[in-house]
Amino acid sequence: MGPINVLIGFQKLFPTLSLLALTAIWQGVAVFVNSHTLPTPYAVAWVLWQAIASGQLPYHLGVTLLRLVTSFTIAMLMGSAIGILLGRSRKLNAFFDNWLVIFLNVPALVTIILCYVWLGLVESAAILAVVINKLPNVIVTVREGTRALDQDLLDMARCYGFGKRKTLIHVIWPQLHPFIMAATRSGLALIWKIILVVELLGRSNGMGYQLHLFFQLFDVASILAYTIAFVVVMQLIELLVLKPLDKTAQRWRR
Amino acid sequence: MAAVNILINNKTYLAAGWSVAKPAIVDFSLTLNPGEFVCLVGPSGCGKTTLLNIIAGLDQDYDGEILTAKANTSPKIGYVFQNPRLLPWRTVRENIELVLDSQAPASMIDELLEMMQLTSVQHVYPERLSLGMSRRVAIIRAFAVNPDVLLMDEPFVSLDAPTARQVRELLMQLWQRRPHRVLFVTHDLREAIALADKLVFLSASPMTVVREMAVPIARDGRTDEAAIEAFRRQLKNGYPDINGLL
Numbered sequence: 001m002g003p004i005n006v007l008i009g010f011q012k013l014f015p016t017l018s019l020l021a022l023t024a025i026w027q028g029v030a031v032f033v034n035s036h037t038l039p040t041p042y043a044v045a046w047v048l049w050q051a052i053a054s055g056q057l058p059y060h061l062g063v064t065l066l067r068l069v070t071s072f073t074i075a076m077l078m079g080s081a082i083g084i085l086l087g088r089s090r091k092l093n094a095f096f097d098n099w100l101v102i103f104l105n106v107p108a109l110v111t112i113i114l115c116y117v118w119l120g121l122v123e124s125a126a127i128l129a130v131v132i133n134k135l136p137n138v139i140v141t142v143r144e145g146t147r148a149l150d151q152d153l154l155d156m157a158r159c160y161g162f163g164k165r166k167t168l169i170h171v172i173w174p175q176l177h178p179f180i181m182a183a184t185r186s187g188l189a190l191i192w193k194i195i196l197v198v199e200l201l202g203r204s205n206g207m208g209y210q211l212h213l214f215f216q217l218f219d220v221a222s223i224l225a226y227t228i229a230f231v232v233v234m235q236l237i238e239l240l241v242l243k244p245l246d247k248t249a250q251r252w253r254r
Numbered sequence: 255m256a257a258v259n260i261l262i263n264n265k266t267y268l269a270a271g272w273s274v275a276k277p278a279i280v281d282f283s284l285t286l287n288p289g290e291f292v293c294l295v296g297p298s299g300c301g302k303t304t305l306l307n308i309i310a311g312l313d314q315d316y317d318g319e320i321l322t323a324k325a326n327t328s329p330k331i332g333y334v335f336q337n338p339r340l341l342p343w344r345t346v347r348e349n350i351e352l353v354l355d356s357q358a359p360a361s362m363i364d365e366l367l368e369m370m371q372l373t374s375v376q377h378v379y380p381e382r383l384s385l386g387m388s389r390r391v392a393i394i395r396a397f398a399v400n401p402d403v404l405l406m407d408e409p410f411v412s413l414d415a416p417t418a419r420q421v422r423e424l425l426m427q428l429w430q431r432r433p434h435r436v437l438f439v440t441h442d443l444r445e446a447i448a449l450a451d452k453l454v455f456l457s458a459s460p461m462t463v464v465r466e467m468a469v470p471i472a473r474d475g476r477t478d479e480a481a482i483e484a485f486r487r488q489l490k491n492g493y494p495d496i497n498g499l500l
Binding site: 171 | 310312337339342379381399
């Protein structure tokens with residue numbers, strides 16, 4: 001093995017090493033300050049294990065994920081449809097552009113509060129608040145993608161008599177795919193942050209609700225344990241769902 | 255099958271800003287008989303692609319009409335564009351299947367692929383093909399729909415000479431088995447003579463028909479370069495109005 005091979009082998013370990021380094025720094029600082037507001041990694045791991053074993057964490061995480069999937073699906077479907085419409089029609093876009101700008105700039109907290117005030121502290125209000133926060137984002141991204149559609153291919157489809165459905169599936173959708181994936185990634189990151197606030201303000205279960213409890217008890221170990229669980233789940237979604245989706249959709253590229 | 259008549263009284267693009275709109279096509283009339291291979295020859299930029307887009311129904315903003323045997327129906331179109339315009343995310347075979355009804359027999363596609371020598375790449379994505387191969391796929395796609403009018407917009411442009419010759423020969427073999435009405439645009443007179451039953455010479459913008467002329471060379475004599483060259487000279491010397499266009 002030459003020195004270059006050693007270097008390459010070493011590089012493969014980089015992600016693991018960087019995580020170990022982060023844990024080591026955490027351990028060092030925790031030992032140094034020696035306060036219950038910053039527990040050691042070991043203490044957090046123990047709390048995490050107990051939360052999982054008791055079923056508390058899986059339940060609340062599951063509830064939050066369910067809300068995430070529901071609101072994400074609604075926002076993506078509606079956003080894609082509206083985005084395609086606005087991208088295709090100059091008139092519609094001229095009319096609705098201002099609405100978009102307004103909704104893009106309303107703070108998340110305001111929509112959440114208004115939804116709870118108008119609909120009551122119910123599940124549908126929580127979902128609606130998340131959808132309203134995410135929707136303009138999807139619309140803008142998909143609209144940009146629709147504007148960039150290849151007119152040559154659309155002409156081809158028209159001249160060979162493709163119907164609306166066929167054109168959408170075979171000509172438009174594959175071109176929008178990169179934009180949809182961008183909206184998906186930024187969407188998941190945005191939605192789960194908003195969902196926690198929604199749960200904190202108006203639900204009696206879910207991650208946000210639990211974090212609120214831990215905050216009142218100053219239980220930092222539990223807060224960190226829940227955070228780790230959530231980060232791991234989000235990474236799993238990226239690895240097991242989004243990456244494979246990307247791969248199958250991109251296999252035609254050189 | 256009766257003839258297809260193309261009449262365009264006037265086609266004018268909207269002018270930009272305050273400039274005066276100049277017509278692109280004026281008093282154009284052309285008859286396409288069944289099984290006829292017609293080559294449009296004219297200077298570049300004279301409006302040939304505009305004409306094809308009108309016939310294909312992509313451009314509806316003109317004064318005139320396309321008449322077919324059945325009243326009020328537009329002719330079925332096969333279109334080989336200047337660039338192949340294949341869907342890059344569908345394989346060669348899928349690209350052909352997409353323009354057909356689901357009842358179309360697979361054997362027909364097999365046969366077309368075989369004739370164009372593309373059977374081995376039928377499951378390949380278009381981005382991995384050479385330009386010559388992509389063009390052949392586009393040609394198959396246009397023939398596969400069994401068109402009333404097959405439009406071809408300089409399909410051999412930017413191919414090197416041997417590849418262009420190969421694709422041209424394959425096209426002729428295919429067309430002799432499936433003789434649709436073809437409207438073929440080119441600015442290469444030799445190519446036009448080698449392919450056409452009828453040559454149609456077009457003027458520069460605004461485009462109109464200058465002269466129509468049958469090619470007197472028999473189909474099996476089209477590989478004879480000398481005969482083609484002789485006819486080309488005869489055209490150039492005998493018809494000064496054509497000579498000015500080329």
